[in-house]
Amino acid sequence: MRRVRYEHGGGPEVLFLEDAPVPEPGPGELLVRVEAVGVTLPVVRKVREARDPIALGGEIAGEVVALGEGVTGHAPGDRVTGLVFGHGYAEYALLHTAMASPVPEGASTVDAVALVRSGLVAYGALDAARPEPGEAALVTAAASGVGHLALQLARSRGASRVVGAVSAPGKADFVRGLGADEVITYDREAWGEPVDYALDAVGGDLLAPAVKSLAPHGRLVAYSSGGGTIAAYDLLVGAKSVIGFQMGLIARGRPEVYEAWRRELWRLFAAGELRPAVHAEFALEDAAKAHEVIETRSNLGKVVLIP
Structure with a gap:
């Protein structure tokens, strides 16, 4: 699979595409074929500030293709969105079930990364x-x-x-x-x-x-x-x-509140009361350009990567 590799801080040129093996889901994890990645300011800042290589995580959405040990309530073919802490700028990513939520019918995976975490x-x-x-x-x-x-x-x-x-x-x-x-x-x-x-x-x-x-x-x-x-x-x-x-404190300490908020966001979306806007969609190889849009604060709405 292809994923974006980070080498060292200092500028957008530190992001490179590389080939990597498709990861295996561990206990409680989903392997997701990534269809959309939400680019966020915290990740952009990490690239600028960190001196050692880091995994580019963040918001993803896509299709479940494999389940880790002990996973229930999910199946291959499900569409999900959530926050990954490992490699997320990739064609496949590991998403823990605690951070996963379904993408409802009528919504795209781009809608999901524009709406859910933000x-x-x-x-x-x-x-x-x-x-x-x-x-x-x-x-x-x-x-x-x-x-x-x-x-x-x-x-x-x-x-x-x-x-x-x-x-x-x-x-x-x-x-x-x-x-x-x-x-x-x-x-x-x-x-x-x-x-x-x-x-x-x-x-x-x-x-x-x-x-x-x-x-x-x-x-x-x-x-x-x-x-x-x-x-x-x-x-x-x-x-x-x-x-x-x-x-993060809500997600870890009050999961019932986190889930109630997620349901309300999708309700408002379905009712037409909440309209997520996407500024631009970039290919993985253009991740540096996506970061530049965020860093210069020139975006109108969400910036998304499409693997």
Whole structure:
């Protein structure tokens, strides 16, 4: 089979195609013929930051072709999606059953990688904000794979006003098309009327203006790996709060919640209330180009590899 190999950090040229044996599924694992791979910012950052070779994992979707020892509830021919921690940029990948979920009829595998993992992060971050109907919401990175779903989910949970924050004016029409009432760029000195909660996927220097955008008693949910600091005084003066959200803790510690969120995402998709957008599809040999789109923040929706 073909898979993408990573050698060392420093640039997109570190990704190469190689031939590798098809892996054998171990206990509790599914061997999946991969039809779509979701490219994510955390994986792109790993390639930039790691000095030693790493497996390029992430979101995959495809057809089950073999079962490991002890696997029940799955069969060859099933279509599944999930998160792999080994090699995912490949024609075949090993997916543990704990991370696997079925792709329903009427949905493609590209829909699945655009919706499920990014949608779970978006749904979880929104849930952490404890939204109430009629509240105003702000979503940063609103054109990203997660952000464009978070914006739609905020509306579905009853937000009266949804503001999308983006890095460039050229993304405004895309974000408005998803239901944003307002679109702002990060370089604006003022971010408009205050909001009741903000979902931040960027971090860094954007944390301070995001907190400033909150109304008294507002909540900021931080789910970015981008770091950043907030001055305690900025929270005290408005009785504001910051909540950290990390998807892995939910997946490992509260699997029943994780599964309920997955079911709700597919329900909203089937009802036409949630529309995952795909910016572009790349072949495996163009994985470096896919990473470049993510790294330059030029994507409108999800970036997908097609083995």
